[in-house]
Amino acid sequence: MFEKAKLFGGRKAFGAIALAFCALAAVTAGLVGIAGAQDVSGNAAAQPASTANHELFEALKRRFESGPEVTAACLSCHTEASKQVMSSIHWTWSYEHPVTGQKLGKSEVINSFCGNVASNEPRCTSCHAGYGWTDMKAGPPKDPSAVDCLICHDQTGKYSKIATAAGHVAVGEVSAKAKTITGASAEPVDLSKAAMSVGLPGRENCGQCHFYGGGGDNVKHGDLSSALFDPSRHVDVHMAGDGANMTCSACHVSESHHWAGSRYNVNAAGDETSRGHGMQRKPGERRDVASCESCHGATPHPATSVVGIKLNDHTDRVACQTCHIPEFAKGGIATKTKWDWSTAGKLRDGKPYGEEGYTQGDGRELHTYLSTKGDFAWGEDVTPYYAWFAGQVIYTKAEDTIDPAAVVEVNRIPGSPDDPNARIWPFKRMVGRQAYDSKLNRLVMSNVFGPDTDTAFWTNFDWAKAIAAGMKAAGKEYSGEFGFVDTYMYWPITHMVAPREEALKCDSCHAPQGRLAGLGGFYMPGRGDWGIADKLGIVMLLAAIAGVLGHAALRLFSKRGS
Amino acid sequence: MTERLVKIYPRFERFWHWSQALLIFTLFFTGTALHGLHALIPFGAAVTFHTFGALLLVVLWIFAIFWHLTTGHWRHYVPSADGLLRVIRFYAIGIFKGEHHPYRKAYWRKHNPLQAIAYLALKVVLFPVIWITGIAYLTYNFWEHVPDAGLWLEIVANLHLLAAYAIISFVTIHVYLLTTGHSFSEHLRPMISGYDVVDLSQAEEAYLASDEPERLQRAE
Structure with missing residues (x-):
C-alpha cells in the first residue's frame, strides 16, 4: 500500500496526470469544434440567357387591342400554358386543404381587411392572374385567352392592371383618375412591346399584387x-x-x-x-x-x-x-396592425372624410381614419407575435359559429409543444373589429366596393344593405341582424x-x-421560472445558511459567556 | 503514536481540489445565469462556459477516480461509525463549551468520520446526479424522439437544479466549517501546502523517515 502511495503520490506522477488532463481537455475542446461552416450563397436574380428572342416572333409583330389578344398569341406557341395556369391557385382562388380538408382560397375565406371577394369582384379580382372575373360564384373565366401571361412575364416594367377593372389592363383611352393595382396613375400600356419583352418573373412582377395585398x-x-x-x-x-x-x-x-x-x-x-x-x-x-x-x-x-x-x-x-x-x-413601409370597421361610416357635412395620423419611415402620410373603412393603426419594425404552429391554418368561415363574447380568431394556427411537427413561429397578429351576424353568431361578408350600386358600403355607408348584399352574393345564410366583434388574424x-x-x-x-x-407548457431555461426544484432547493440552501449563521452566533455567544 | 506534520495532501489531490473548486464556481455562476437568476453574462457565453466547464470537470473527475483507485486514497472515504457520534456531539454541543475536536487525524484516515461521510455522499450521490443529468441534458437531441421527451427533459433539468442547490448548500457548510477550530487560515493551509498534523504509528513514522523523508516536517 505504501509502495503504491509512493508511486502515484510523487512529483513525476503528478506531472504525468496533469499533462494527460490538459491533453484530454484539449481533445474535448477539439471535438466540440469539428465540422465546418456551411455557406449558402448564390445569385439567382439575373435572367438566364434564353434560346428565344421574342422580338423576332412573327406572332408578336402586330398591334394588340387587349390583354386576351396577347394571350392568344402566346398560346399559339405555348400551347399548354393556359391549361397549367388555370389549374393553379393563382387562377382558381380555391384550395382544398390536404390535411384539414377545409375549402380555402380567396374565393372562400373571410379576412379582417376588406373582408371578402364576393360582391366586390372588380376591385378584388384586379389582382387575379386573368382578365374579367366578375362573379366569384361563377368561377374564373373559362376561355384560355383570359389568362394574363404578361402580369407575370412582362419585363418592360410598364404593364399593370387597373385597380378596379377585374384584372384588365390599361389600353387605349385611360381615365385620368384611373389607378393601377399599386396605386400609381394608370398609363396606357404598349402591349406589343410588353409581349416582346417577356422573361421569367422578376420581383416587379410578383410584387405588383403580392406587395399590395389588402389594398x-x-x-x-x-x-x-x-x-x-x-x-x-x-x-x-x-x-x-x-x-x-x-x-x-x-x-x-x-x-x-x-x-x-x-x-x-x-x-x-x-x-x-x-x-x-x-x-x-x-x-x-x-x-x-x-x-x-x-x-x-x-x-x-x-x-x-x-x-x-x-x-x-x-x-x-x-x-x-x-x-x-x-x-x-x-x-420604411408600415403595415396595418389594427383595423376597426365599427367606426366606419361617420360623415362630415354629409361627406366621407379621412384623417392622416401616421407618417411612415419613407415620409408618406397614412390614413388612420376613413369614413369608408374605419380606424386603423400602423406599425413599422414590428416585433412579431410568437406561437407554436404545426403549419396548418384553419379559417373561421361564414358558416362557422363564433363566440362574440371572446376575441374571434378569423384564422387559427394550431400547434403545441407536444406536437412534434409544431415549431415556434413568428406572426403578424392583426387586430380587427368587424361585422358579424349577431343572431346566428357567424362572421359575415359584406359588399364594400361598387361605385354604382346602392348596396356597397363605400358608396352608401349602410351596413345593413352592405352585409345583406355580400351574403347574398356569396350564397350564405344571413339573419339580417349584425353587430361588431373583436378579431385576431394571424399572418405567418x-x-x-x-x-x-x-x-x-x-x-x-x-x-x-x-x-x-x-x-408555456414546455421546458425552456433562462426565463427565471420558479419550479419545484427551486422551491426544494432554496429551502435546503436557506436551511444550510440559517444553520451556519445560528451555529456561528452560538459559538460567539458561548465564547463570550465562558 | 507521535504527532507529526506530514504531507497528507499530495500535489494531485490539491490540484484536483482547487481546480474543482474553480470549476464549480464557474458552473455556479454560469448556471445561475442560464437559470435566469442574473444577467451578468450573456446567455450564449454562459452556455459555452457552462458546457466547457462541465466537460473539464468530468475529465478531471475521471483522472481523480483513477488516482483514488490506484493510490488507495479511496480508503479515506470508507464510511465508519467509529467516533461518528462523538464528532456530531462536538459540533452540536462541545464546540460551544470550548472543547477540543475529538478526532485526531491518522495517516490513512485524514478525515473525521462525519467529514468522510459528507465527502462520500458528495462524491457518490450529488456529483453523479449532477453529471448524469447534465450529460443527459447536453445530449437531449440524441434522445428527443423517446416518448414524452419534453417531460423527461424537464425532470432531468429539475434534478440537475436540485443537485446544484444541494452542492451549493454543501459548499456553504464546507467553507463555514473552516472557521471552526483555531482559525480559518489554519484549516485552509493544509490544502495549499499539503502538510497537516497527523498521528503517526511508529511503523508509519519509520517508513516515512526512511523512504519518503520529504513528506515529514520536523515536529512543532
Missing part, C-alpha cells in the same frame, strides 16, 4: 412590401442587391405554373428527401418546397462552437424565421430575413420577460 403597400402581410423591390441587406438579406439578390421564384420554385409555398399549409421542413437529414441544396437546384431548410438544411449553424451546436439543436422546435426575422415591416412571417448579425441573440428569449414569455 395598399404592405397593408396585409407585414413582410411583403414595396421595400422588397430594391431592399437593403437589413431589409432582406436574400433579395438585397448587395446580398444574394434573389427573386421570389428562387425560393418559390415552380413546376408547370404551380408554385411552392402556401400560407394555408406552411412548410417548415424541407421536402421528402431533405427532411430531417440536414440536406441542403444550391439555389436553382431541384426542390419542391419553399422553406428555409430546403436550401439551408436542418443544421445551418456552424458547428464550430457550443452555441452553433446548440442553435442547430433548436431547428426542430424553433422555426428559422423566429430568430432570423426579428422584426417585420422594415424599410417568413420574408424580410435579416442578415445573420441581426438575428436574435440567445437572451432575446432565454431571459425573464423575453420574447417567448407568453409561451
